[in-house]
Amino acid sequence: MTDQTPAPHLATGRRGEDIAARYLTSTGLVVLARNWRCELGELDLVCADGAGVVVCEVKTRSGAGYGTPAEAVDDAKARRIRALGVRWLRENDIHHCPVRHDIVSVLLRPGAPAEVAHLRGAF
Numbered sequence: 001m002t003d004q005t006p007a008p009h010l011a012t013g014r015r016g017e018d019i020a021a022r023y024l025t026s027t028g029l030v031v032l033a034r035n036w037r038c039e040l041g042e043l044d045l046v047c048a049d050g051a052g053v054v055v056c057e058v059k060t061r062s063g064a065g066y067g068t069p070a071e072a073v074d075d076a077k078a079r080r081i082r083a084l085g086v087r088w089l090r091e092n093d094i095h096h097c098p099v100r101h102d103i104v105s106v107l108l109r110p111g112a113p114a115e116v117a118h119l120r121g122a123f
Contacts, residue, residue: 016060016069016106016114017044023104023116029054036088043084045104052098055085057122060106069105070119078123 021031029047036043045056057077059069073081078101085099103122107115 012062012108013058013060015108017058019060019106019114019116020056020058020104021045023118024054024056027118032092033088036084038084038087038091040087041080041084043081043088046085046088049100052100053085053089053094054100054102055081055088056102056104057081058104058106060108062108062110064107068117069107070103070117070122073103073122082123 017034021034024045024047025031029049031045031047032053033043033046036046043055044058047054047056057073059072061069061072081101085101089095089097089099100121101123103119105115105117105119107117109115
């Protein structure tokens with residue numbers, strides 16, 4: 001592996017985020033930020049849905065042997081994403097708008113189309 005070749009799990013995650021962004025855009029959401037980072041962590045996707053903001057955690061797996069991708073978002077991860085969402089809103093000077101926290105689950109099985117599940121208001 002060279003410095004420019006991502007590790008397989010990173011490439012899988014990137015592919016899942018690409019699929020999730022296209023899916024969300026096709027449902028009418030507008031992607032405002034992707035892979036936004038601060039010292040607290042990272043938000044995968046932040047979208048606009050009308051007058052509201054949707055913070056999306058994208059989970060991608062190549063199989064369901066360890067459960068569905070969405071099952072990887074536990075309570076601690078949900079708390080961290082909510083805190084990151086508050087931080088993103090503050091840094092972007094966005095106040096008094098509805099915020100929803102979604103999970104987009106992407107299952108990439110070899111030889112099959114990607115399976116996308118969008119869990120709106122997941123946490």
